Amino acid sequence: MVCSVPAPGRQRNSPKRGPAGRRPALRRLLGRGLGLAIAVVLLVSGIGLPPPATGPDILMAPGFAHPLGTNDIGQDVLAGLLAATPNSIAIAFLAAAATLALAILGGLAAACGGRIVQALVLRLVDILQILPSILILLVVAASLEPGLVTLVLLLALTNWHDDVRVVRALILRELTRESLQQARLVGYGWFYLSVRHLLPPIAPELRALALESVRRAALKTAGLGFLGLVDPQLPTWGGMMQDALGHLTTPAWAWLMLPPAVTLALFLLTIQRLSGDPSGRTAAEAEA
Amino acid sequence: MAAGFPSRAGRMVLDRALALLLVVALGFLLPRFMPGDPVELQRASDLDLGLAAAQRETLRQEMGLGGSLGEQFLTYCAALLSGDLGFSVAHAAPVSQVVAGALAWTSLLVLLAFPIYLLIGPWLGIESGLAPERPLGRGLLVGLSALGSVPPYAVSILLLWLLAVAVPLFPLGGAEALLPPADPLVRIAGVLHHAALPALALATHEIVRFFFLSRGATLALSLRPFVINARARGIAGWRLRVTYLARSLAPVLAGRLGDTLAGQFSVVLFVEIVFSYPGIGLVIHEAIRARDLALLQGAVICLAAAILVLNALLDGLAGRLARRG
Numbered sequence: 001m002v003c004s005v006p007a008p009g010r011q012r013n014s015p016k017r018g019p020a021g022r023r024p025a026l027r028r029l030l031g032r033g034l035g036l037a038i039a040v041v042l043l044v045s046g047i048g049l050p051p052p053a054t055g056p057d058i059l060m061a062p063g064f065a066h067p068l069g070t071n072d073i074g075q076d077v078l079a080g081l082l083a084a085t086p087n088s089i090a091i092a093f094l095a096a097a098a099t100l101a102l103a104i105l106g107g108l109a110a111a112c113g114g115r116i117v118q119a120l121v122l123r124l125v126d127i128l129q130i131l132p133s134i135l136i137l138l139v140v141a142a143s144l145e146p147g148l149v150t151l152v153l154l155l156a157l158t159n160w161h162d163d164v165r166v167v168r169a170l171i172l173r174e175l176t177r178e179s180l181q182q183a184r185l186v187g188y189g190w191f192y193l194s195v196r197h198l199l200p201p202i203a204p205e206l207r208a209l210a211l212e213s214v215r216r217a218a219l220k221t222a223g224l225g226f227l228g229l230v231d232p233q234l235p236t237w238g239g240m241m242q243d244a245l246g247h248l249t250t251p252a253w254a255w256l257m258l259p260p261a262v263t264l265a266l267f268l269l270t271i272q273r274l275s276g277d278p279s280g281r282t283a284a285e286a287e288a
Numbered sequence: 289m290a291a292g293f294p295s296r297a298g299r300m301v302l303d304r305a306l307a308l309l310l311v312v313a314l315g316f317l318l319p320r321f322m323p324g325d326p327v328e329l330q331r332a333s334d335l336d337l338g339l340a341a342a343q344r345e346t347l348r349q350e351m352g353l354g355g356s357l358g359e360q361f362l363t364y365c366a367a368l369l370s371g372d373l374g375f376s377v378a379h380a381a382p383v384s385q386v387v388a389g390a391l392a393w394t395s396l397l398v399l400l401a402f403p404i405y406l407l408i409g410p411w412l413g414i415e416s417g418l419a420p421e422r423p424l425g426r427g428l429l430v431g432l433s434a435l436g437s438v439p440p441y442a443v444s445i446l447l448l449w450l451l452a453v454a455v456p457l458f459p460l461g462g463a464e465a466l467l468p469p470a471d472p473l474v475r476i477a478g479v480l481h482h483a484a485l486p487a488l489a490l491a492t493h494e495i496v497r498f499f500f501l502s503r504g505a506t507l508a509l510s511l512r513p514f515v516i517n518a519r520a521r522g523i524a525g526w527r528l529r530v531t532y533l534a535r536s537l538a539p540v541l542a543g544r545l546g547d548t549l550a551g552q553f554s555v556v557l558f559v560e561i562v563f564s565y566p567g568i569g570l571v572i573h574e575a576i577r578a579r580d581l582a583l584l585q586g587a588v589i590c591l592a593a594a595i596l597v598l599n600a601l602l603d604g605l606a607g608r609l610a611r612r613g
Contacts, residue, residue: 123303126303127303127306127307127310128307130303130304130307130596130599131307131310131311131592131595131596132550132551132553132554132595134553134554134557135311135553135554135588135591135592136310136311136314138557138572138576138588139311139314139315139318139584139588140314140318142318142576142584143318144318219439222439223439223441223554223558226439226441226558227557227558227561227573227576228577229576241439241441241442244445245445245561245562248445248448248449248453248460248562249453249460253445253449254449257442257445261438261439261442264437264438264439264442265434265437265438265442266437268437269433269434269437272433272437
């Protein structure tokens with residue numbers, strides 16, 4: 001799941017190279033693949049690491065023993081960051097994948113279903129869209145203290161409705177294609193039609209939607225962590241930032257908050273760059 | 289239009305009622321599956337009064353936890369409809385009273401933030417849109433993109449540290465001094481002084497949004513003949529920005545105010561926690577921490593209802609504006 005997003009870009013680039021440019025393209029592909037593989041291995045091996053050990057050195061400023069300092073129960077901030085980063089990134093990507101899957105199912109139902117199904121799905125989406133999803137997320141998370149899997153499901157269930165109308169519009173556009181109509185006449189089933197004819201042409205749009213979901217999920221996860229509503233055994237950026245809350249008037253806030261905050265901001269900016277929208281307009285709008 | 293209007297209004301009301309019912313049901317059901325019994329939790333905290341079994345049962349009844357789940361829900365809905373949101377044990381006050389007080393403070397923040405982002409966001413957007421290739425335009429774009437990627441609580445903490453700790457211009461938290469002065473004017477000044485930083489933190493998020501909106505619209509407007517003509521005639525400075533650009537931007541921005549509202553309420557939660565501002569966000573946060581079921585449900589339901597009503601009003605307004613053209 002984690003590596004599925006950069007993959008389309010890789011495929012798209014390679015056929016463009018002529019025979020002369022083949023070797024650099026191959027090398028670049030290898031280099032990219034290698035980097036990607038390392039990132040994925042680091043990420044996967046880091047998921048579910050326990051929080052770093054507590055110790056007697058509490059609230060130490062950054063120094064030789066603790067490059068990024070320690071928090072109020074003596075946990076090393078750098079070790080915390082190394083444990084929290086894979087979790088936070090994995091949650092964001094998994095939640096985005098689950099959101100997209102639900103949105104596609106909803107979009108298919110709202111585009112190809114019977115009249116009653118269409119009306120029901122669209123109505124449900126309307127109702128869910130009126131409410132700020134943070135309210136629902138808050139109430140549910142307060143009761144469950146979600147771990148990784150629950151959190152991913154929760155984020156998907158409170159996000160999917162934002163994308164259904166867009167997916168439906170895309171599908172309705174594709175439904176008018178002749179190739180699809182002919183395949184339908186030949187008698188292929190809806191699953192084959194969706195996977196071979198409906199979804200591939202709208203893949204770029206779906207990718208953009210997914211990347212936006214990644215941003216939203218990362219921000220919401222951090223927010224829940226900051227409120228202390230994520231399982232305390234699951235280190236996340238938000239949970240680390242929560243540590244800073246009690247030390248706002250001492251210098252400790254800086255080394256408690258800045259490392260996770262800067263990592264989160266860098267991650268969000270990277271995703272924004274990947275979604276290929278230099279103005280960042282859609283991403284900024286999606287947060288609201 | 290006249291024939292379609294009642295059904296559309298009816299549908300809007302029905303949608304919002306269903307949304308509210310969803311919140312009520314979620315708020316009712318989920319906390320009952322929370323680990324830990326609320327009555328025992330109250331007893332374990334410093335509220336322990338050495339209750340006897342019978343007293344505990346009375347407390348349970350008072351907190352709406354007696355009887356089966358179905359009975360509890362019906363009693364709960366009946367009480368809600370009569371305006372009774374229950375009693376907050378932690379605050380020792382009716383929930384409606386706690387929530388009303390908190391909503392007032394939150395509204396103050398939202399109202400104060402309104403002019404800040406509505407002036408700064410479009411202004412920066414116009415500057416950046418007028419000179420997209422110059423250092424100023426690019427710098428603004430990069431800077432605000434970065435700012436948009438910083439979560440609201442981090443922005444709040446940075447502002448708090450910068451303007452209340454490093455340079456102590458503003459108070460650290462709270463909505464007014466512990467002992468409010470008797471003179472009403474001095475008191476209002478104190479309240480505004482306390483609200484300034486949280487309002488600024490609240491506005492930051494929207495500044496970024498309105499920046500991108502105005503920048504995009506300005507880029508599009510710059511290609512329109514009336515703006516090209518005006519710039520060719522040497523019209524520049526405030527006249528270009530206010531008379532030519534801002535005036536044309538107004539409908540675009542007004543149309544987006546509806547989305548702003550929901551966004552504001554999710555940001556205000558974090559802002560209030562960082563600034564210990566006694567609004568609805570802090571109340572919800574404390575209710576979660578103290579497992580104060582009645583207060584959590586009441587606060588979330590009131591907040592949802594407030595958002596639904598305001599959002600319906602803004603939608604209606606935007607619809608009318610759009611029909612007027």
